[in-house]
Amino acid sequence: MKPEGKALFISERRQPLNRRIAWVMIRDYGKAADLALPAHPHMLRHACGYALADQGVDTRLIQNYLGHRNIQHAVMYTATNPARFERLWR
Numbered sequence: 001m002k003p004e005g006k007a008l009f010i011s012e013r014r015q016p017l018n019r020r021i022a023w024v025m026i027r028d029y030g031k032a033a034d035l036a037l038p039a040h041p042h043m044l045r046h047a048c049g050y051a052l053a054d055q056g057v058d059t060r061l062i063q064n065y066l067g068h069r070n071i072q073h074a075v076m077y078t079a080t081n082p083a084r085f086e087r088l089w090r
Contacts, residue, residue, distance in 0.1 A: 049077035 007016035023041055030039025045066065052062050063074035 046077075049074065050080070053077040053081050054083070 005016060009017035009022055011017050011021075026039050026041050026044070030043075033039075049062055049066055052065065053059075057065075059071065059074050059078050062068075062077055063071050066074065068074050
């Protein structure tokens with residue numbers, strides 16, 4: 001059966017997943033994975049930014065993709081990746 005609506009995450013009952021439930025699930029999965037700090041949904045956004053930077057995606061593109069108004073909020077993802085300099089002088 002196809003779920004109705006445009007929800008990205010749905011419950012077992014095929015209803016949009018409640019925001020609070022999604023937050024609790026991420027927190028609990030973080031605990032189960034024995035992460036060093038408490039997991040929260042915004043970490044997924046950061047993980048996306050760092051993954052894009054690790055792939056060499058341009059900072060402006062990361063800014064646009066994540067919807068940052070200020071480029072400084074996207075620079076943090078590229079600033080921590082020293083591998084971005086490897087292809088400069090080949």
